[in-house]
Amino acid sequence: MTTATSAPRTKAEIEAELAAAFEKLSADVASFIGEVHPKAIVDRTVEDARDFAAEKVSDAKVAFAGVKEQFTDADGSIRPDRLGWLVAAVGGAVTFLALVRSILKGRKK
Numbered sequence: 001m002t003t004a005t006s007a008p009r010t011k012a013e014i015e016a017e018l019a020a021a022f023e024k025l026s027a028d029v030a031s032f033i034g035e036v037h038p039k040a041i042v043d044r045t046v047e048d049a050r051d052f053a054a055e056k057v058s059d060a061k062v063a064f065a066g067v068k069e070q071f072t073d074a075d076g077s078i079r080p081d082r083l084g085w086l087v088a089a090v091g092g093a094v095t096f097l098a099l100v101r102s103i104l105k106g107r108k109k
Contacts, residue, residue: 070082071083071086
């Protein structure tokens with residue numbers, strides 16, 4: 001751009017500036033069309049979903065490894081003490097639910 005103190009621009013300079021602006025605008029429009037094209041949106045969405053699923057699978061593997069470590073020794077053998085506590089906890093929960101259910105059934109009569 002010129003200032004008030006510089007010499008007036010020639011027709012060729014103005015045409016060159018307009019051509020450069022047109023090229024930039026056409027590149028911007030082409031980029032915008034590429035971004036909003038339905039196929040591009042689908043591709044990005046599928047890629048995002050795959051990344052999300054891969055991250056969640058990785059997190060689940062880490063969590064499972066942590067749980068597995070609680071019930072196995074370093075050599076891979078099962079720790080009977082931990083397994084016993086797990087069986088006792090599950091049995092207690094089932095007994096509690098059965099007791100609550102029987103109490104609630106008795107109240108309905």
